[in-house]
Amino acid sequence: MDNVLNIPALIILDVKENDIDYHFTVETVAKPSFCPRCGGTNIVGYGRDVQLFMDTPMHGKRVGLHVKRRRLSCNDCNSTFFEPLNDMDDKHRATRRLIGYIENRALYEAFTKIAGEVGVHEWTVRSIFKDYMNRKQEAYHPATPRFLGIDEAHLFHKYRCVLADVKERTIIDLLPNRNASTVAEYLRKHATEPDQDRLYGYVAALS
């Protein structure tokens, strides 16, 4: 039965199901061997709390993992803490694989639909997607093209400015419109220091 979840760190103690949900009661295989705060090994059990983490749907049903999570206390630094759960995201009370599942689907499906299917609140989906976008944004470092192509595209009954890397044949950005002031502002904002002077004449001509 332990293989059903495919999370080796967890033991399944009980499973219940109805038409729309699976409820697994689980606990970790082993208790942690050191304190996450001081690294000390003088730690003792301090009871358990049951915490619910949602997981990816299985056989078309939502999956809830009720984790009987150990509370521990460290005799070296006198702190108390919950055992770490490496497969779980504590912030969103979901398994990491559910986070990945939501991130992928939120790109092209309604948040409310996803929320209903996996059994979390719409706000949780929103929050997961926001975190995902922030991570993407931080990792995004566009290279300055050797030749910048400036063109227009007629999209959704509106002309928009398209900026492209001519040599690499890739789209760099899409501006909300093709007004000279919009384009000039964009170039001004994105030009690096040495380019500022060279761009100045060009931007002045546009404005």
Ligand SMILES: [Zn+2]
């Ligand atoms: Zn400690």
